[in-house]
Amino acid sequence: MFGALSKQITSLVIAASSLFSSHLTPVFENCTYSLQNDVLRFSARITNCYNKEIEQVLQSGQQIQLEFRYQIFEQGDKMPLHANSEFHLLSYDVVDKFYTIDNTELGYSSIFEDFEEAKDYFILLRDLQIQHIDFFQEGRQYYFEISATLHPVYLAEMEKNIELMKYWKNKSPTYRTAPFSLQDLES
Amino acid sequence: MKLPSFKLQIIVIMFILLVVSGLFTRYFFMTQFNEYSKDITSLNLYDKVHDLYGKHKDTIDKEEVSPILTDINKIELTTYLFRKEMTLYSSLYVVISGLVVLIVMLVVLTLITRPLSRLQSGTKLIAADDLQTRIRESRFSPINGLIISFNNMVEELASNRDKLLQAEKDMMWREMAQVMAHEIKNPLTPLRLSAERMEMKYWGKSENFDKIFQDSMEVINEEIDNLQHLVKEFSKFARMPSANFNEYDINEQIRDIIPPYRGEADITLTLDFELPSFYGDKMQMKQVFVNLIQNAIQAMPARGMMEITSKHENGMFIFMIKDSGGGISPEDMERIFRPYYTTKEKGTGLGLSIVKRMITQHQGTIEVDSKKDEGTIFIIKINLRKKDIEDYNENFSD
DSSP, X not given: OHHHHHHHHHHHHHHHHHHHHSSOOOEEEEEEEEEETTEEEEEEEEESOOOHHHHHXXXXXXXXXXXXXXXXXXXXXXXXXXXXXXXXXXXXXXXXXXXXXXXXXXXXXXXXXXXXXXHHHHTEEEEEEEEEGGGSOTTOEEEEEEEEEEOOEEETTTTEEEOGGGGGTTOOOEEEOOOEEHHHHHO | OOOOOHHHHHHHHHHHHHHHHHHHXXXXXXXXXXXXXXXXXXXOHHHHHHHHHHHTTTTSOXXXXXXXXXXXXXXXXXXXXXXXXXXXXXXXXXXXXXXHHHHHHHHHHHHHHHHHHHXXXXXXXXXXXXXXXOOOOOTTOTTHHHHHHHHHHHHHHHHHHHHHHHHHHHHHHHHHHHHHHHHHHHHHHXXXXXXXXXXXXXXXXOTTHHHHHHHHHHHHHHHHHHHHHHHHHHHHHHTOOOOOEEEEXXXXXXXXXXXXXXXXXXXXXXXXXXXXXXXXXXXXXXXXHHHHHHHHHHTOSSOOXXXXXXXXXXXXXXXXXXXXXXOOOHHHHTTTTSTTOOOSSSOOSOHHHHHHHHHHHTTOEEEEEEETTTEEEEEEEEOOOHHHHHHHHHHHOO
């Protein structure tokens, strides 16, 4: 009886601490932006973004959507001058056991047999085209902001939504650049 | 070791019971659910279907198998997620329900204990003779009925006390009227007889009228003196002045009182030389000692022994006046402090009553112990302190 009780108390403590520990705080890392072929491009990866629950969902065969939303602001303004989104769609082929990732910013799909490779690729942004150089005007300061959001997974027959963002504490990782001018981009 | 309050004890016990029962409930349901979860996983449905498809790849269309495998994954996924959530939420349930029950218990216990504290304070006030006390009702308290009954009881007590006081007053007045009538009636007979005798001898031109006149006038004057004495004592009792408290050496006072009585009894003084200063009314205390000494002397017609003692114990002044007289009978012991009660032929019955009243004014007590043919002892205990004087003035200023 005391054994069961002590086991319960321990699991209660673990469960209570999991309230804080099982939820993740993902962040953008290795963020770089530069002008390539007259287009402002951005590269980064999200780290600290997977836990056991998210991995289970990724391997379930349901399609997972990761939205990268980016907005360009003029320094001092609150309204974005330009806003757009790109999506990474991951789905697992439950029959042939491979992962397909569609990158809308690249316009093609990639296939992975290894789960770890698929995970790495899913959260990777390579040369995301933010805006053409013509958009930016001389003498003005700009910055852009990019955030990532996991869309809920809807289990149709079960009429159940799995809110993946709750594992990210319902907070999208966001990266904001330092203010820059056209001249800065060109130099 | 002082135990924690009743309220705290109940809360701690209930909290422990609640957490333990919550943990066991959680343990029971989680065990059941884990078993169910294990059963689903142990079926290995995904692998079985996948292996089957592998063996019959040529005959089974992939599009037919894919939704089945997806559904199996969905079941395993939702079971896994549900188990995770249950682990978390059941723990939260134990903690939150524990807190909710604690709050509810605090409210309920407050509803119970607050009126109980009021009742406790109320009973203390009533014990201190404050029958105006009423306990505030708590409509939501489970013991409100008890409060209402308590208030009714106090109401009844106050009413009965008033009636009793009135009855006591009536009885006192009746007793006093009886005594006064008796005391006045006694001298009236010799007065009338003396007057009639004088009148008869005067009209009869009696030869010895002068002698009879002188004798009758002696009787008349004596009875008038008696009546005057009676009126004086009665007046003294009725108009006892308010006390005037001061600090003084009561041993010295006792020593000063004694000399005139040394001729009538063998008096021994056993006085505590370390007696602190006494707070009291010097005049009243003198009257107390004089009355008790005179009583003792009257109880010892054949020159007896008297011992007067003073001491100070536990902050209390104790005075004892002991005589070797004939003692007081048990039936008289109960009445000796009543006004107008006397066993003496010429007593007014006010002496000991006045003594008792004065001692009461000093917030003290007087007790008497007596054995037939051995003597009587009066014991006075007074514990009046400087700080009590203010209270005294408030209560006895009339």
